Amino acid sequence: MARMSVADRRAALILAALRVIERDGVHGATTRAIVAEAGMPLASFHYAFLSRDELIRELIRTVVETEGQAASETLSEQAGIRTSIRDGLQAYFDLLVAEPNREQAMFELLHYSLRTEELHDLPKAQYSTYWKTAASVLEVGAKAARVQWKLPVAEVARLLVTFISGLTLAWLADRDAEAAARTMDFAADSLAVLAEPISDLADAKTNQSIER
Amino acid sequence: MARMSVADRRAALILAALRVIERDGVHGATTRAIVAEAGMPLASFHYAFLSRDELIRELIRTVVETEGQAASETLSEQAGIRTSIRDGLQAYFDLLVAEPNREQAMFELLHYSLRTEELHDLPKAQYSTYWKTAASVLEVGAKAARVQWKLPVAEVARLLVTFISGLTLAWLADRDAEAAARTMDFAADSLAVLAEPISDLADAKTNQSIER
DNA sequence: GTCTATAAGGAGATAGAC
DNA sequence: GTCTATCTCCTTATAGAC
Structure with a gap:
């Protein structure tokens, strides 16, 4: 060599x-x-x-x-927040279907780290990157849709990542794209509820209270 | 021996x-x-x-x-569906915290099956059990709360399992119980929206439309 | 039926020739 | 600096003694 x-x-x-x-x-x-x-x-x-x-x-x-790179470019301008989230999820899902092995590898590496004493700091770092990436996408999306998040964006990001992880595992297990689409619909609906119009008159109108 | x-x-x-x-x-x-x-x-x-x-x-x-056994006993009688879901999630989460290695093992076995040609039918079977168990819990909970699911219960079950998988992975990575609690709050809120009072007058009242 | 002893091969890591 | 050849350990699986 x-x-x-x-x-x-x-x-x-x-x-x-x-x-x-x-x-x-x-x-x-x-x-x-x-x-x-x-x-x-x-x-x-x-x-x-x-x-x-x-x-x-x-x-x-x-x-x-390097994983948090190619996100947030899929966000359609001028769309409502629900549509933006749904489109973003679809973009991720298309990538998953195109290269399932990559996502599988990410999971395996996570579990490997969890089982290896010297690597115990890595799972948290891995998820922190996911959360940070998701937060950045959510911020761009909210701005474009002229809405703001009722919760700290970091928390919405965590919820989005929760959906994505669960969605990915289920699809890896059964490869049912239609069921995945329904899950993405529900995720977009549920997350969109956490946004409100940017004018602050708006909060009197929202009647879906989020208990904390 | x-x-x-x-x-x-x-x-x-x-x-x-x-x-x-x-x-x-x-x-x-x-x-x-x-x-x-x-x-x-x-x-x-x-x-x-x-x-x-x-x-x-x-x-x-x-x-x-054998995994789908000990569920659904935690459901509090006489509670609303949102509370029932939240309590059920908490019961699962307490179990996860008490024995994280068991859930880790389930994930590892899933990924092992995905990587092993002869075991390619098992991931779907594993998730089918999860879905079936979740559906059964959701049915019992709905009955107790005198509500019905607007979607087929199998679909609600899939969403519940999505939350649980995502929640579990995030907690395994960062061991943040408070963040997990917030995720469970959100999951309970979001899923409760999918239920409606059992009397069929009720559907005119629900204003959270689920796009399909 | 049960278990000791061993075969056969793959793993991470390294000594030492070039 | 680079690579061949090898060391040592651990793996699955089995042969054959009891």
């Missing part, structure tokens, strides 16, 4: 590992499978990483950081 | 395997760990099961069948 900086090797191995995990699951991501995917000899692995766990840790860190 | 019928051995090994999986994860459930937990010599394993995969398959089947 040609000369390569350690940093480049680490990056290449992480990408290769991610491909292997998507294809074969966390269980299949052995050091041998990873170096084969990266086209490197086995010894290069421990030249770049101290251990397999170190790579997994870096991998989750990378994935969690 | 004393005489034991093959059926008894299989049952004992499955229970031992479940304990190991809860403690150490699916990854830790090696044949050696399982027989050690069951107090059997290694050879007994393959005397009772053809392979490790056969045991895992039987284990998931058993778990999925």
Whole structure:
């Protein structure tokens, strides 16, 4: 293998590992499978990483950081908040259907972290990224729809992520797109109730009280 | 080891395997760990099961069948449907907090099935049990609260399970009980909207339209 | 029927040749 | 710096003694 900086090797191995995990699951991501995917000899692995766990840790860190990128571009301008949420959910769902293995991999990595003492801080970091991304999408959507959230946007974001996680698991289990669509309809309805017109006259009109 | 019928051995090994999986994860459930937990010599394993995969398959089947048992006893009589749902969610959540490893194990088994060709029918079976259990609880709750569901109860059940899955994952990641409580409040609010008083005069009164 | 002992292979990690 | 060859341990599964 040609000369390569350690940093480049680490990056290449992480990408290769991610491909292997998507294809074969966390269980299949052995050091041998990873170096084969990266086209490197086995010894290069421990030249770049101290251990397999170190790579997994870096991998989750990378994935969690880069995952919150491509969101919020799907939001239709000029739409009501209910439609915006529904469209955003659909965009996510289309991505899930196109690449189910990726979402499966995210779940597996979460559970792997939960079972590995040294990685116990990662699940929270992973979900924090989800929540932050969701909050940012919800803020953009609210602004475009000229509404505001009655709850802190971070809480609405958590609810949105709850829907998405539950939706994803159910679809992975039964691959029923129509049932998923109904779940998304309900999620959009329920979340839209948490928004109100931006003028503050409006709150006298809302009659769906949210108990806290 | 004393005489034991093959059926008894299989049952004992499955229970031992479940304990190991809860403690150490699916990854830790090696044949050696399982027989050690069951107090059997290694050879007994393959005397009772053809392979490790056969045991895992039987284990998931058993778990999925027996899991829908202890529900619906928590429903408070004489309560409104919103309160009943909220209480039911709390009962589940208390169980989750008391034994997080059990729920973690259920997720891991789901993902294991998704990654194993021969087990591809199990995820759907697992969720079908969840849905069926949820539907049964929702029916009992509606009856007690003298309301009826505006949607087929199977669909409401799917939404409830969506909430529970999402809620569980988030709590496993960040162990924030207060945030979980807020999610449960929202879930109870949102699902209660799907019920209406049993008298059929009532539907003119509901003003939360559910788009389909 | 039961269990000890072992086969056969895959895993992470490394020594040492180039 | 790089990689081949190997070490050591752990896995599933089985052969064969009792």
